[in-house]
Each structure stands twice: as structure tokens, then as C-alpha cells.
Amino acid sequence: MAFFYRVLPIVFQLKGYKVTDVNRMRKIGVACRSLHELKQKACAKLNVTNDPAEINIYLLDGSLIDEEEYFSTLKPQTTLILQKPGEKVLTDADLLYDTLRRVNIDFLIAGEKASEFLTENLKAKVAVLNNALNKDDSKTAFSSRDEHPEWFHGLETNCATKEAYLHRRCQDRIRGYLYKTIEQIRSSDVFAKDPRARKQLSRAKIEARIEKKMCIALCDRTGEFKCHGVWNEDKCPFGTHKINPYRSKEELVLFSTWNFDHKIERSRTLIPLLLKLASKGTADEADLIEIYDNLFTIKNLRLVHIVCHDKSSHK
Template identity: 40%
Template sequence: MRGYKVTDASRSKRVGVACQSLQELIEKGCRKLSIDHALQKKIVVQLEDGTVVDDEEYFTTLPQNTLLLFSLPGQDVLTVGGIIYDALQKINYDFLKAAEMSSEFFTEDMKNKFKALGEVLLKQKNTGKRYRSNVEDDSQWFEGLDTYAKTKEQFMFRRSQDRIRGYLYKSCDDLKKSEQYKSNHRFRAKIDSVIESFRKKLLGVQYFGTYFDRKAQKPQPKLCNEDGEFNCQGIWHKSTCSYVNHYINPYDSREARIIFSTWNLDHRIERSRTILPALLVAAEDALRRDSQINEDYFFSLLFTTVNLKLVHIVCHDKGSHDLSCDSSQFTK
């Protein structure tokens, strides 16, 4: 049995649940949160950063005492934006006091508002505590976290892993929904082999936890400098960021850490629109030619900085990216 914390969409009630599986978590959590039994199959389980937990294997990787949110289709979940606003209210900046008067603060023009909040944080750099790592030395930084991490670096390492794991599990789920996977056992074997290869490769590199770890040593890849400062790498079709103020150090303060959760690891060549459909085509080609899928190529696009860019929310373009995969790299 492992213990977790469960709350509803509005976070109005938090309960503890001891369980051995995701399904058992949902059943017990619904009972404790007084959610009708008939609605259990519709429950969406997600982490605080919005990552959906819909896979038993992914669920087993979550540490004990992780907080999980239950919601139903159509329900408004208390978003990262809401959490940020609540946290930054405590700083008592004048513009936040004024914003408190508007109930629409986090419902319209989100990107510009996050930009404004980020600028405030940059002006109040907490350089004194930036270099403190242990929870004993900067307990405020860890306030509100459900984590066993004893240092900032350990926590950030795990957050990076969570993002990469999320890409893996979402990709696996999308691939298995394809008609070819469902209907052709040889095709299914090809995809299953690629998925298993991805798992082994990611395990070997610790799911790229070093991306957010300022103490990571070469040749391990990291996206920040030794102080822990991250710079926006710019919108997907540009080589650099167009904004001089798109940088942040989540090691500075609790508020900066929360703001950093809105920064995105963006796929230049899009994961769901482009990479996964290309992988399905590669599987078909491999069957037809009796060859092997070029797993390394697709791995690099899905999980590495060959295709991933760390971007400020303003530079995260959710529209279609006009980039395609290289068909000559599909098989080997």
C-alpha cells in the first residue's frame, strides 16, 4: 500500500488515500470526496502542473504523498495561474492589490499577465537565498510542496523528469489509439518495440532530470547556468528569444519557482501533430521493407534538446508549427 493525497477540482477538500493501483485510488478517492459512484469512469486524475495521470505504470512512479486532483468533464480545475495569483498576492505589490479587484484577472489576456508577473519577480531577485539549497536553509521555497526532496536541485530534477515522463506516456497512449496498432499484430509489435526502446533509453539518462538541475555536471545536459538561471530560447521558428526580459531563476524564491512551472518545454516539430504520425508511417515502411524503425531519430525529436526548446509562456505558440520530420531518417 502507498499513500497519496487527493483533492477535488476546487481544492475545497483534501483527503488521504492508501492504495495499490490507480483504479483503487480513484475508487477510494471518490468515496472520500463524496463523488457519485456512477461518475468514477469519467474522473480525470492530474498532477498540480496539469499532467494527466491515466496510466498505471506512470502512477507507480509517483512518490508517496503526491497530491492528485480529481475532476469531471466540464469542471474548472484550479489552474497554475490561480495558484500563482494566490501566491503572489502575499507579496503585496500594488498592481496585484489592484488586480484583486477584478474577478477576470486570470481569465483574459493570460500571456501579458504572466509577462507582468514575471517582470515583477525579476526585479525582486532573491539573490541572498538563491544559493541556498537545503530545505533547512530556505524552508519558504519548499512551502506548499508535497515532496521528499531535501534540496532545491533534487526537486527541480524531479520536475524535469515529470515533464519527460509525461511526453513518454502521452506518446505511448496516442500511438496505441491508432487503428494500425489495434488491428495489425505485426504493426503493434513494431510500435511496442519502439516504446520499450524509449523506456530503456530514458531510464539510462534518468529521464533527463538534469535539464532543470543547476548542479548537473557535463556531459549531462542542463538548460540553466550554474546559478540556476534559465533563458527563454524563443518561439519555435526563431533561433533566439525576441524579449530581453524572458529569463527566470526558479531557485530564487517560492514565487519564482511557481512562475517557472508555466514555462514550457516546446517541441519545435510537434509531438502529436507531426512526430507521432511520422512514427506510424515509419512502422508501416519498416514492415513493408522488412527493416527497422530508426528509434534514435524519433527519440531525439521527442525527448532531447535537438527538438525541445524551453520557452516563456509568451513564446509558447500553440498554433500549428510549419515543420516536418525527415522521411529519410524513418528507417534503417
């Protein structure tokens, strides 16, 4: 099975959507019957010259829309973000600004001031915000939209339960690693200039395994997640880094600042290793499985609080 495969567009009823770029500088209206058609029309209206197949579409909450069936569930006039290759959908400052706005922090007077405030010493401010959250557990065990409507308020999703929504976000995160991996491989000199390596890489069976290894729960029975600590430590040195996104909307939003951290790094180590094996013609099935496990499973991924996410070289 190849990294890339053709999916025939599924045609649904004509609906209108709002589409903006990652900088929120322009917003257009698009009427379409499928995700494929939306990408084509949005690219034309926003003067995007990239191949629509290279374009990603996101909801405002960061959910990736990558399936026609999922796209068909969106309500008319949903606002969508068009992302070109190499662009970032949300900055940390954008995300935290929204978080603080949701929990009614007084000093948010102007967006620019908030962005400047959050850009400096970002990790410490997240820690302060986490400690300030309400820890009322009275609705944590509630699951459905009817039981806890404020948890779902503002989420552009048709998911009926908290579990379904967070499962979808988990899928989005892992698929994001897949797309970044594919983009890095395709932009490499090895892929562009070495036909033998390109053939090996194109035959790699990676995406088929993703759905099979995404069902391991990282939270306890109440939905609480604990930080696993910096990549080169056995556990979180703080011991207090924990969060329950099922408890409240505020914690759900703040949970987006937590990250998966590759102990063996994806871009600096794993992808170069895959390219090296492919260029030598020695990338066999066992190598691909090993690289897959290190890219997409908890064998090499640890869930970390932003304070424990070390973005420097892991050596």
C-alpha cells in the same frame, strides 16, 4: 521492451489521503497502503469508470506520482488530484491566480474576477508579473530546506534540496510527454485496426532511454534559465526572458509558466510519422531512436518563456 509493463504493487503501512478531481468539485478521503490501492478506491468513490491503470495522480503543485516508492514518501492527509485520460490538471489561469496570490497582488479580490482578468491577454500579464518580482539573490545559492525554508513552504514534497525538487519536476515533464505520446498512439486508428503496426508499436524501446538522457543542465551555475526563443528563431528576440527558480518561491511558481516547445511538433508531425512507419512495417531501431530524440531531448526541445511559446502550427 514494451511501452506498457506490469509493476507489482509495493505494500506499505496504511495511511489516509485526500483525493479530488481536476475541477476541485469533490474531495474524498482514502485510506490505502499503495498507489495502486489508492487509484482503485478513489475511482470507486468518485464514480470513475476508467481502468485505474489509465488514471494519473498528481500533487497540488503539479508533480506526477507514478512510482510506489515516491508515493510511500507522502505524508498522511496529503491532497492528491485524480486525473482521467484527456483531462487537464491545471489551467494557465489557475496557475497564474496562485502565482499572484503568493506575491500579494492587491487586486485579487475574487477568484472568478481574477480568472477573467487572466484569461485575456495572458502572455502580457505574465511578462508584467515577471518584471515585478524581487531580484534579491541573497538566498539563491542556498540549497537545503533548513537554509531556505520559505522556498519549500507549501510544497508537498519530502525533497531535502532545491536541486532534488527541480530534478523531480523535470522528470515529471518528460514523463508527461511519454504518457501523452502513448495515449495518442493507443487512441489512433492505426493502433486499433492494424495488428502488424500495433505489434511494432508495442515493441518500441522508448521508455528505457528516458532516464539516460535527462541530465543535461539548461541553466547556468547560479541556476538561471534563459529563453531559447520562438521555435523558428535562432534565439529569444527579447533577450530579457530569464528566470532563476532557485532564487525565491515566487520565481519557482512563475517558472511553471515556462514551457518546452517542440520545434518539430509532437502531435502534428512526430506521432503521425511513427504511426505511418509502423503501418508500413518499416519502423526500425534507427527510426525509433530518431523519433525518441525529437520527442524527449533538446535536439528538438527548446525552453521558452510563455511569450515565446507559439502554439500555432509549426510550418
